[in-house]
Amino acid sequence: MAPLTGAQVLAQALKQQGVQVVFGIVGIPVVEIADALQAEGIKFIGFRNEQSCSYAASAWGYLAQQPGVCLAVSGPGVVHALAGIVHSQVNTWPMVLIGGACETTLEGAGAFQEFRQVEMCRPYTKYSARPATIGHIPAVVERAFTSAVAGRPGASYIDLPADVIQGLAPLAVGLAPRFAPAVGMADPAAVARAVELLAVAKSPLLVVGKGAAYARAEEQIRALVDKYQAPFLPTPMGKGVVPDDHPRNVSSARSAALSGADVIVLLGARVNWLLHFGRRFSPTAKLIQIDVCPEEMGVNVPVAVGLVGHLPLVVQQLTDSLGGPFAVDPEESEFMKSLAAHGRKNSERQNERYLSDELPMTYYRAFAEIKRRLPSDVVLVSEGANTMDIARTVFDFQQPRRRLDCATFANMGVGMGYAIAAQTYYMRSRVVAVVGDSAFGFSAMELETAVRARLPLIVIVINNSGIYFGLDQDQYEERRDVLPSTALTPEVRYELIAEAVGAKGYLVRTPEELGNAVDAALKLDDGLSLINCLIKPGGQQKLDFKWMISMQYPLDRLHYAIFQLLFLAMVPSVIATTTLAKKAGSIEQKLVVSNGQPSLPLLMQARDAEPLSVTRGSPTGGSHAYTEKCAEIENRFLKMATPNSTDDGGPWTPLTSLSKPYPINVEGHAEKQFCFRITFYAPASPATAFDLLANVLRRPEWDELTESTEILQSLGYGDSINYVKMKAIWPTAARDSLLISHITTARLSDNGEGFLNVGQSVEDSRVPEKQAEGIVRMEAALAGQLITKVSQDDRMKLGLEGENWCKVVQIADGDMKGWIPKSVIRFIATQAFPRSLTKVCRQLAQTPSRNESLLLRDLQGTLVSKQVRDSSSAATEEKPAIVKPVIASSVAAIPAPAAVVRQKRTRWMVWIRLILRYATPAIIAALTSLLFNILMKRRS
Incomplete structure (x- = not known):
């Protein structure tokens, strides 16, 4: 030989x-x-x-x-x-x-x-x-x-x-024998303790994991369910161990089942992220865990009884030892009735989605069309974020090991390898891979492998043109210069790749086309078929099962929406946060408008601070030092707001650039986490744009964020108060900062009049240098707007139709010390800003032109008149004094006696209101941000 x-x-x-x-x-x-x-x-x-x-x-x-x-x-x-x-x-x-x-x-x-x-x-x-x-x-x-x-x-x-x-073996080589793995039964004493718990359970739950499917324990677990009559919940790859159509299946009431069970039996299921680390279990629930691995016992949640052994044998031990159904008659059990009610409610919601006629199709509509055509013994490979999650709730399985997904490690790119292996193993069943377009991209060329191996696979690519969500063709062209990180090329023709390697390809857009393509693919039993199913590119809503800690985009989009609402105000308003300083009981404010020099500031000053004196007698008077400070702030802002400046506070990095429907450009500071320079062109005069973006008098929707007169009274103000209506846009209050701001209408460009609205936070000596508990210390934040008229030449260069256009440069600079995730900042810059700015421009296009002189008269009529009245009343005083707050809003005259009475009665209510108003949003925003970071890490 x-x-x-x-x-x-x-x-x-x-x-x-x-x-x-x-x-x-x-x-x-x-x-x-x-x-x-x-x-x-x-x-x-x-x-x-x-x-x-x-x-x-x-x-x-x-x-x-x-x-x-x-x-x-x-x-x-x-x-x-x-x-x-x-x-x-x-x-x-x-x-x-x-x-x-x-x-x-x-x-x-x-x-x-x-x-x-x-x-x-x-x-x-x-x-x-x-x-x-x-x-x-x-x-x-x-x-x-x-x-x-x-x-x-x-x-x-x-x-x-x-x-x-x-190399060559010098002698004959003997082959080693094949050894079967050892199997064992659980300790009988432990089984007896488990039976004791199950015998008195009033709301038991069986959780069937993929370990049960791997161990081929379906016969024993089905016998256990039938004898004990307890509800069961399969994990994604535990589906089919007990048929999904079994009356004790409570998958449609997953959260209620996990939180309401008093005894939970884990059958080859680990308490990891798939089961929320056990955090959704009732704190008083008793766990019985059956696993071949003793190291798994008690991970994340302590177990009352651990049964170590070969799963089929241990389940048989448990079934043989049980006397019958659990303690409460299953038909009369309140737990079972509650789960049935939750299940009906969720099923009704899902059934409504199956019938949607919306085009492009949704996930649910597409899956419903696929589901009703597949044979009962189909093997389904499911891959992709939304694709896999939603498919889990739609497709039912009557046999074990017929559903394959990314499993515990959650790899992307497993789809085609899984499908080829499954079709090789299940030669007499059809294997259908339902994969997202992003996931398919990891292994698309394995189509050629399957064709070469003569495997009759059916691959259905659920194409939403993105990772989680994409853009349609118009959105893609508008934002092509800086695309969202989730965007893929719209409507990629994946079916042509299949045809190129010898497979059959279908492109479908409607439920009818999808159904016909699936029927045709099922009839083709000697070759591969790929169906490119185009669905709605935007984010799809899933039912709130949240089995993966809701890590996919429904919660992410909610998180984004929260921050979008918080930051939309940044575009049309100057930054302002009006809340309590750490050692101060209030903040006094003064705002006046100057037609020219920046000598009339808005001062936010801690009540117990040394007052900043201004000379009485003229509404435009002010200290030299204060005037210089305003000029310094204005010059710094103008440098940042002028892209052609050699010293513009950069470096700046382009983030988003749109040309239609309105030119919009968003730049981010390369070194500061939350500093943006936003430039956009609006179809309005500078006065009209300023009136909408910066004039607090014309923003009635801000009223709900204005301090009430009760709060102002309780803080000890005198007989009359004017207060500001400025929207706080930061998720946390800058309690340790002062704010200087001013508004001027000086000629800021050669094109004509312009408006400048700028604010600067100022450090105060009484503010603690170290961050105090509950306070996020903000850097010296600069924010504001420069609004100028667009010349005819510039309008022609930009392709702007009409004569009435203005250019708005918005600076938003607020370093929150890394508090906001980069992914959220990216979302704000690439999506929230463009969307809100487009809405602003559309609103300006429909807003009647505002006369500049009337605008200034309105502002000065409200602000200056009150200051003159306060100033003239003290004209005979020799020493400088503080001018009472004169703020851009209606005058609220409050008699002094009433203020005294209300102060005694409402001070504790005021503090409660302040806490609810400022602390609660900050806590919610912080927790949301923390959760977002956790979810993003899990996704990656």
């Missing part, structure tokens, strides 16, 4: 372990291994990317309950396949990766694709080794396979140097 090569010995050893198929990619030095496998009758399916073939091997391990085998070339090939190794290890599925390596004699010499592969794989596998000689190959293979299936299943790695693969 001729001596065998290492590749041939490996092929025989794999056959001895029952290997039927190997997924891989050939190249130096593993080509000989693939040839030897085929010579031994083992099917070899060659892939286009090691990640996909490693995912195929991982899925095979789950479906076949024996290690799936992946073959990869040395170096980069093994690195790519590491994704499947970790995927299998985390999901507890058996898998063996075989990687080529450089010759042992060339190690350390810089050989071709030399890499320390055994060391790299060891932390992520149960066993990682390299046979020293050809004679060691069978023993290493046996150890790798036994390790992969024994106890808690996982991954193994075998490293094969080129000289071992290609």
Whole structure:
């Protein structure tokens, strides 16, 4: 007998372990291994990317309950396949990766694709080794396979140097036997304790995990459900262990079931993120956990009883020991009635979505059309964020291991590898992969692999032109210069890729077209079909099951919406936060308008601070130091607001640029986290734009954010008060800052009149330098608007139709010390700003032109008249004094006696109101931001 090569010995050893198929990619030095496998009758399916073939091997391990085998070339090939190794290890599925390596004699010499592969794989596998000689190959293979299936299943790695693969065995090599994994039963005493808990449970719940599906415990678990009559809840890959149409299935009332159960039995389910780490369980719930791995007992939530053993045997023990149904008659149980009510409500909501005639289609409408055409024994591969989450609630399964998804490790890109493995395993059933367009992009070229392998797959790409959500063609063109990070090219023709590799492709836009395409694909039993299903590109609403801690975009969009509402005010208003200073009881304010020099400021000053004196006698009078401060602020703002300035406070980074329907440009400061320069062109005169954007007198919707007279009275003001109506736009109050602001109508450009509205926060010596509890210290924030008239030449360059246009430059600078996530800032800059600015421009286009002189008269008539009255009353005083607050709003005359009485009666109510008004939004915003960060980390 001729001596065998290492590749041939490996092929025989794999056959001895029952290997039927190997997924891989050939190249130096593993080509000989693939040839030897085929010579031994083992099917070899060659892939286009090691990640996909490693995912195929991982899925095979789950479906076949024996290690799936992946073959990869040395170096980069093994690195790519590491994704499947970790995927299998985390999901507890058996898998063996075989990687080529450089010759042992060339190690350390810089050989071709030399890499320390055994060391790299060891932390992520149960066993990682390299046979020293050809004679060691069978023993290493046996150890790798036994390790992969024994106890808690996982991954193994075998490293094969080129000289071992290609060398000849000097003697006959004996093959190692195949060992079956040991199985065991639970401790009878522990089973008895579990039975005692179940016997007195009034609202029990069985949670069926993917471990139950892997262990093939469906027969025993169905018997347990039928005998005990308890409701059960399958995890996403536990679906079908007990048929989804079983009357005790409470999937449609998931949250209510988890929170209302008093005894929860975990059947091959881990208390990880898929079960919210147990945080949704009732605090008084008792847990009975059945798992093959003792290390899993009590993770995240303490267990009352832990049953360690082979799941089918342990469930049989439990069923045999139970006397019958749980303590309360299931038909009379309030718990069961409550779950039924929740289930009906959610099902009704979902059924309404199935019938939607909206075009483009929604996820629910598309899935409903697919669902009613698929055979009952279909194997469904589901991948993608929204696609997978929503499909889980739509498709039902009557058999186990018929639904495959990203599982515990939540990898993206598993879809095509899963589908190829599933179709290879289930040769008599149809495998349908329903994948999102983003997820499909990870493994699209495996279409060619499936065609070459003659697998009758059906791939349905749910195409919403983005990750989570995308843009339609018009939105895409408008924002093409700076696209949202979630956007993909609209309506990519994926069906043409399928046709290019020899498959059948369909492009569908309506439910009827989708239904016809699915019917046609099902009739094609000797080739692959791909259906490119175009759906609504915007965010899709899911029902509030929140099984993944609602990490996909319904909650993210809610989070974004909260911040959008908070920051929309930034565009039409100057920054202002009016709340209590840490040591002060109030803030006094004064606002006057000057036609020219910036000598009439708005001063926000802590009540117990040393007053800033102004000279009485003239409404335009002011101290020299204060006037200089205003001039300094104005000059700094104008530098930032003038893009052509050589010293504009940069560097600036373009974030968003739109040309239609209105020119809008958003720039972000490269060094400051929350500093924006926003430039837009509005179809209105400067006076009209200023009147809408900055004149607090003409914004009645701000009234609800104005301090009430009761609060002002209780703070001890005198007989009359004027107060400001300025909208606070920060999620937290800048309690430790003072604010200086002024408004001027000086000629700011050669084109004509302009308006300047600028504010600057100022540090105060009495503010603690260190951040106090509950206070977010804001840097010296500058904000405001420069509004100028657009010349005819500029209108022609920009393609602006009509003569009445103004240019608005908005500066928003507020460093919140990293409090706001970058993803939220990106959303605000790329979506919230453009949307709100477009609405502002549309409103200005419909607003009657405002006369500048009348505007100034209105402002000065309200502001200056009151100041003159206060000033003249004290004209005879020799020393400087503080002018009482004169604010841009209606005068509220309050008799002094009433103020005294109300002060005694309402001060405690005022503090409650202040806390509710300022602290509560800050806490909610902070918690929302924290939750957002957690969710984004989990998604990534």
